[in-house]
Amino acid sequence: MIGAVQLGVLAACVVLFVPMGMAGWHLSRNKMLFFSGALFITLAVGVHLSPYFPSISHFLMSPSGTVVLGDGRGSCLSLLHDVVWDVKPARLKRPVSYADGYMNGSSKSSAYDRELSWSWARLNSVLECDFQKLRSSDASDLLNGSWVVVAGDSQARLIVLSLLDLVLDSDQMESVRGDLFKRHSDYRIMISGIGLKLDFIWAPYVSNLTDLMLRFRQNVNFPDVLIMGSGLWHMLHVSNASDYGVSLQMLSSSLVSALPFSRELGNDGPVTGSAPIRSQHLFWLGMPNLINSMLNTEEKREKMNDLAFYSYNMELHKSRILRQAGGHFLLLDIHSLTQSCGPQCTEDGMHYDGAVYNAAVQIVLNALLIESNQKL
Template sequence: MFGAIQLGLFAACVVLFVPMGMAGWHLSRNKMLFFSGALFITLAVGVHLTPYFPSVSDFVTSVSSIVVLDDRDSCFSSLHEIDWEVSASSNYDPLNNNSVNYDKSWYWRRSSSVDSCEFQKLNRHDVADLLNGSWVMVAGDSQARFFALSLLSLVLDSEQMESARQSLFRRHSNYHIVVNEIGMKLDFIWAPYTSNLTDLVMGLSETRNYPDVLVMGSGLWDMLHITNASDYGVSLQLLRRSITSLLPISPEFSTEGSATSSVSVRSTHLFWLDLPTLINSMLNTEEKREKMTDVMRVSYERELKKSQILQQFGGPFQQLDIGSLSWDCGIRCTDDGMHYDGAVYDAAVHILLNALLIVSHQKL
């Protein structure tokens, strides 16, 4: 970012090194001192007068904005650079070989791009500060339930978590909680089909009451019960049009304006829960193994990209790539080939939280 400090440093370097260079060409000391003084005065006047010349000021501002956006885009693209450590637990039971036999941990990959973004795993105090007074809505299928549970684990104590787990996992039901200590409200909406998500967006628009953070995801139920990737793609496009025309979308996550952008309301940060890696041999019913194949999953992922609902393809949603996270964690992180251990959703939650930190220019 080019500001007064940077321009001042640049001017100082010019004043220092240009006369030294000129001295190398055997100019007299008086000429060098005269040139140095004139140069310093010119630069000082230029720096102070820059704000009064709109074209110059706009140029400096535009360059500054480009640099900031480039940094943020780079950090957004690095959020999923995560490595896993999966090892046998101390109470490993070879007669009951399931995912609880393994300890899982994750961390952001060490690289220059990731290190410069300063991603961090947030503790309860940090999450409380970040989400203080916020309304978070999570809508979708069972993957969304697991995501909501992982988010709540960062703001609730053990007793509250047990109660939340029992209530949240009531079959095909919605869930609502207010965390009074931080004024945070969370709603889980059971919406297994993309059409359910579109209906939800329409409802939010009618009430003109919008969450601060909206996490959505669909595909598993569609794959199992409809089994038509093309129809899934059409439904995603309808959702995309509804989102971009009806909700006040956060500009950091969208390249398109919304119909309500002129309304004095807080914008909504949108995140999309991608499909998990499906391990066909581990799926627990014959119908799932028959319909939820690798070929079908790839076709659904292709339609997701074609729909341009994701931010990297020009859409409004920042991706939470459960597919890559579950793939990297591996077969020892799931018991049914579809739903993964909490560590996977925990990583997705921290990706979301760090994305919010990038948007808000915060460091905890």
């Protein structure tokens, strides 16, 4: 492929030498001038219109004629959610309350005798990325000395539970569960053995996330890994997708001023050669697949339907906070994970089995490995 400079030189040669060649074939001066003028105008119009066609602009601006993400980086990030599930038939072992299941990282499904496992799809493109389920020691090494912040609603809390369950032993986890699942409260823990600081911020609305970004800016301190997302509470209690979109736009504006870096993004990350100057990693926690018939209140079944989910999801993508739309957050696609797992993985149509959130944590960890150009 040829770059922008080479393309410009080639165009100049065409404009200069083609008319001269035509003159050599004894064409009339009027015909030669007409052809030369038409060729020049065509090239000029093409250059001016190219910014309005992204594929042309990327072709012109990329050093190699196209957007290149080093070492298959972009393509592997896009394949992280290619997960397949193996769910065995379940039978009820004992009666259980919703709170019991919720504190165990899922809904009431934790009381079911089922084998739920997952793996990355056995496709050649996925296998080439060499994704791995990190063990506790590997995850601890990767997160050593890091500050991780997870902000959002109950889905975010379940992500925290899965992450802690990976890096802590069973005795430590017993002491964690009660404090972590105090309703509508923040939670902080310092794991001194690996120097990991983990904060959960209860932030059910996008406005709460915006306030959090402002606090980061005021304190001139930003976490190494930020996982945040919101939408379920707004869908249930406000039920206005347009208002949700406005909130996301405000969050996007606060994000630009709060982040301690500036970079040019491609579809799945920085364009090669843009030299990002930061170590922060940002993930947007998407909403789960909502199974309307299984939701546990009439209000939820009325307001949290497929149309509402579609409208809210559209506002998310229109807000341009996701990398796919030119923003900063890599989407942690909980909807894809929960939809592929299906109704057998949830008892309330909203909170899913702990294996779903374990998979999400492994996706985050593999994304960190890819973005930091590390391998185990």
